[in-house]
Amino acid sequence: MTPDIFRHLVAKASLAPSVHNVQPARWRLDGDTVLLCEDTSVRLPTADPKGQDAATSLGAAFEGLSLAASEKGLSARYETVSDQGAGNIRVVARLSFTNGASPDPLAAHVTARQSWRGAFATVAPTDRDAAMTLAASDCSVLTDPDAIAAVATLLDKASFKFMAQHDFRAELVSWMRLKRSHPDWAKNGLNADAMHLGWVERFGARFVMGPGFKPLNALGLAAPLLAETDKTKGAAGIIAFHRPYGEDLFDSGRAFYRAWLRMEAAGFGATVLAALKDDKDTASVLSGKARVPEGHHLLSAFRIGRRTSHQPVARARQSLEELIL
Ligand SMILES: Cc1cc2nc3c(=O)[nH]c(=O)nc-3n(C[C@H](O)[C@H](O)[C@H](O)COP(=O)(O)O)c2cc1C
Structure with missing residues (x-):
């Protein structure tokens, strides 16, 4: 895992959906492994008191990273880490990678996927x-x-x-x-x-x-x-x-x-x-x-x-500097 590949994978993972677009996933390169962490400061105490939507969002972020890794011939696995965390950062999982993966066909759709909250075209x-x-x-x-x-x-x-x-x-x-x-x-x-x-x-x-x-x-x-x-x-x-x-x-x-x-x-x-x-x-x-x-x-x-427009909405996302610890 080189720093360049790591940055590429995090950028792709950042396109994953998250509840209210709070983007709880943070990443750290640790030798050949990657730590997936949660920024607990963006939890939603009222809408998500048990952190269930946060967990779902973290799983989606991992899947985003895993799909991007497959395009680089890497297969990503995770082991859960139970960490009380320090401050707002809690380690969720340690990711390891093996060579020999083939690109996951769904990876090709990551960039185009966005929430579509407009009206739909007439249904045929x-x-x-x-x-x-x-x-x-x-x-x-x-x-x-x-x-x-x-x-x-x-x-x-x-x-x-x-x-x-x-x-x-x-x-x-x-x-x-x-x-x-x-x-x-x-x-x-x-x-x-x-x-x-x-x-x-x-x-x-x-x-x-x-x-x-x-x-x-x-x-x-x-x-x-x-x-x-x-x-x-x-x-x-x-x-x-x-x-x-x-x-x-x-x-x-x-x-x-x-x-x-x-x-x-x-x-x-x-x-x-x-x-x-x-x-x-x-x-x-x-x-x-x-x-x-x-x-x-x-x-x-x-x-x-069907969407009435294929003009993508500019994405609201945190920068790599904010996502990488
Ligand atoms: C657990 C979870 C719950 C969500 N709930 C809603 C929802 O109720 N309404 C909605 O419009 N979007 C919902 N979303 C979608 C997010 O708002 C959306 O993924 C986020 O704003 C990022 O935008 P994007 O999907 O365009 O990349 C949810 C996403 C997740 C992961």
């Missing part, structure tokens, strides 16, 4: 067929328009339950960058471009999520303003992502990223709909609708469809 029957090909041992696919409409309602209700909580909203807003002049616009969190907000929505979001929430909610207006019904109804498919009970969330995070890359490989833009699993009652309804198999539980959900 061939899109539904293509969505169905994504069905896998950990992905159940719904393409029936009535079923998708039902999920749209479930999602709006579940999201609103969280949005109605002041602390949840405040934490989310602290990771939102609604103005380009925000110092972290291009660094982390959710900027207005990534959220696909128009100019009026940018201004409106600040008000609805902030001081306007209470008065608007009293008038019954906050829920419809935050709803995403049409976007969800316009999806070619809903993917219920499920994994075996008891699986380490780090491994689930690896599979989560791979599932998303398969969607990208099939030409779909995708949005994560975490509220569908975060709200327990909703998760149980969706698990029934999507026929999540015995022994598995719902870990996430996506809406997928």
Whole structure:
């Protein structure tokens, strides 16, 4: 492992998804091995009190590094390290590498994958067929328009339950960058471009999520303003992502990223709909609708469809200097 290859691998790993784009993974080259660490200062105490989304995000980051390593002929393995950590940094795993790997086909889709939070192009029957090909041992696919409409309602209700909580909203807003002049616009969190907000929505979001929430909610207006019904109804498919009970969330995070890359490989833009699993009652309804198999539980959900633009959004990511310890 040379310092140059290491930097290349970390750069590719940084493209992995992470909850609220907090990017918890930090990396250190240690001889021929690499330490994967977590920056615990970017945990989400309200939305993720047990660190489950952080673990999923760290697994996705490892998978990103592993995919990039495969393109360099390296096979990456990890051993968990249980470390209490010093300050904000906790060692999560030690990675070792062996030669002789062939490029993983999903690695070719890492650069193009991004969250797509815009509306989808009109769904053609061939899109539904293509969505169905994504069905896998950990992905159940719904393409029936009535079923998708039902999920749209479930999602709006579940999201609103969280949005109605002041602390949840405040934490989310602290990771939102609604103005380009925000110092972290291009660094982390959710900027207005990534959220696909128009100019009026940018201004409106600040008000609805902030001081306007209470008065608007009293008038019954906050829920419809935050709803995403049409976007969800316009999806070619809903993917219920499920994994075996008891699986380490780090491994689930690896599979989560791979599932998303398969969607990208099939030409779909995708949005994560975490509220569908975060709200327990909703998760149980969706698990029934999507026929999540015995022994598995719902870990996430996506809406997928064809993008209306292939112009990529500039990514908000930390620099290598910040990611490498
Ligand atoms: C555990 C986890 C939960 C997520 N939940 C949501 C979500 O509820 N809504 C959403 O729009 N994106 C969600 N995302 C996607 C991230 O916000 C996204 O990956 C991050 O902002 C980086 O942007 P990118 O996907 O465009 O690279 C989630 C990602 C992870 C790993």
